[in-house]
Amino acid sequence: MLYPLIAGILFGLYFSLVGIGLNLVFGVMRIVNLAHGDFLMLGAFVAFGVVSLAALDPLFAVPLAFVVFLVVGLVLYRLLVPRLQRAKDPEMLSIILFFGLSQVIEAVMTIGFGTSERSLPSRELGRSLAALRVRLFGGTVDSGPVEILGQSFPAPWLAAAITSLIAIALVYLYLYRSRLGTLTRAVMSRRDEALATGIDVHRVSAAAFGIGLGLAAISGVFAPFMFGSFTPAFGVDATVTSFVVVVLGSLGNPLGTALGGVIYGVSYMFVQTYLSSWADLLPYVLLIAILLLRPSGLLGRRVRVA
Template sequence: MGYATLLYYALAVGVLEGLYFAFMALGLNIVFGVVRMINVAHGDLVMLGAYVAFMLFVDFRVNALYTFVLLFPVFFGLGIAIYYILVPRLEKSSDPEINSFIAFFGLSLFIESAATIAFGVSPTSLPASATVRGARSLAGYGVPNVLMVGAAASVVILALIFYYLEFTGLGRAARALMQNKEQAMALGVNVRLATLFAFALGFALAGMAGVFEPYVFGYIYPSYGGFLTVLAFTVVIIGALGNPLSSIIGGLVFGVVYQILSVYIPSLAYAISFLLLLVIIVVKPGGVLGGAQREV
């Protein structure tokens, strides 16, 4: 098994994980696009979703694929509650962009430490028996079946979101808000409802993404959320900020680049990923595929 087969393996796993990364980052991008706030607690919601799947499996032997569906209404409801607590007041504040960033950071700290109190600090992982067992051989290396199920679930979710954005009234309203809020309001878009739905949807997607998190990253612990947020942000910005479907490209690029980095220079994979994020933000703040977002 030379470097070449290893490269095939890295590419294949990179694509599978990339699809998952796209799904994991999707909620962050939708919330940013519609509400113009960076949900810094996004990764913490993913972490919570992973723990819900873990607890339901350990305590009640619930297959995590059922949990995956169940998480949608639960986190959607949570999103509605958080929306009413935070968003209207922050929108009226003196500097919504930075104040919301700080407030969501507070939410992130809160979720993280509440999870620490509830679950402890040590990492846990979801056994393969919680979803699907087995592995398939690829270029001489084993790829767990669950990774493929995760990628398939991600594709289904991405397709549904495409449907929502293109063919439903609420989705079209969301897209109108992403492009130009004033114009959308002038054309009679129900801003409150469209924003609320998109915000809650962002939460629901984050929670659902949590089910596959332990399989892709190997483990989960309460303070992992902050890292997941920055990773999701990297994926979003490799695509375009405020354009949810560009996250697919962002996810695939990040997945493949990250896999190749971790195969050839594992000790610097994280550091290089964040340096990459830094460079992209400076050079193209709106995302690699996005328009100009710069100010003086």
């Protein structure tokens, strides 16, 4: 019982990171970003590039991926979203548009890099921090598993979980302690009212879109370690799981996404333990259950308008 519980919390915290960017984008713009998982896949390629081209610790890919995809998000927003929101039914149109974008990204990456699985050695993750620790405090570089309450877990899982907690805390601070974040929450709450009160909705939305893609790319950096390997086609499954995590928690609340991720992770590990053949059904079962029992999500205050 203890092992799947701890594994589920670590695994789930990672999925919180996977979903939190989607939460921001959907919450602010009511846009269904079906290409979310593809940006995660691109983040994995950034990590791959950082290791294979620059021989650096994949952790360096975290800020790099965030900055690169923040900029990509700002540009994409300007190109796509204002036009989309002038349409009669932007939500429905966004599904088609971002599905198309997802296909294009996957096709381009397949042409460029082929279809084979890629991964990164687990010992590479955090080796710069380990070397720094050895220099400061002595000891040896240990790339083995980490012990939590007497149980062994892959070290990258802990690294991903800690990164996820930091990212959730930063998003929380952004939303609740910064001016732009306050405006973002206003847009999330009522976009039309925010517009009427003079809030620069496009500026707020563009920032949220950029941060959303940046967070997706950060989660992608850890994907080779969490899923064994990745391919250009990897994004679709990640998108589905992200939606489950976001809907489980609640829109617009980073703590909700964290909770959604942990519930998903713990449930997944227990299903793998006791009903392993059915593990793939879990996201869909959770999605149906939450929509039937509490459509606003576990931490939601009211039923979504979207």
